[in-house]
Amino acid sequence: MYCGAIRFHRESPGFCCSNGRVSLSTLDVPEELRLFFGSSQMALHFKANSHTYNNVFAFTSFGVTYDKELCRNDKNVYTFRVEELVYHFLNDLMPKEGKGTNLQLYFHDVENEVNNRSAVSDKLKEELVLMIMKILEVNPYFVLP
Incomplete structure (x- = not known):
């Protein structure tokens, strides 16, 4: 598994990120949403x-x-x-x-x-x-x- 996503039982390890070809950037969470x-x-x-x-x-x-x-x-x-x-x-x-x-x-x-x-x-x-x-x-x- 490349991205560490939690998958459904029958999903293949690379299903979520196309075996590492798709990468999502992490966004800074606005301070207010930390509530x-x-x-x-x-x-x-x-x-x-x-x-x-x-x-x-x-x-x-x-x-x-x-x-x-x-x-x-x-x-x-x-x-x-x-x-x-x-x-x-x-x-x-x-x-x-x-x-x-x-x-x-x-x-x-x-x-x-x-x-x-x-x-x-x-x-x-x-x-x-x-x-x-x-x-x-x-x-x-x-x-x-």
Whole structure:
């Protein structure tokens, strides 16, 4: 084997790299992406709370019509059953009262965006929220209004 790739059971040793004729260069991983596989305190915090960080940058939230009686946790097994609809819930662009959520955070009080996002949950660290905002600024698939 030339490249050290992990292969499926029936793949020949040179299948992945054409017996050494194909060579891929290794790219430097941006520092921010080390949050996904690093072992620093910040990376461990991020991995433990990744759903919360994802939610604070989401445009929409999950909406569903469900059986409330079946979803109660006082029975032996928790069961979630969709009754009619599964949809993305999209807030108005501006909050009617209080603080913004989801898409509203991109339009409402953008001068205090880091504070507004960090205030969504006690689990969030302002330093990480700012880091993610900077990552999104240079992401070609993400365009701020």
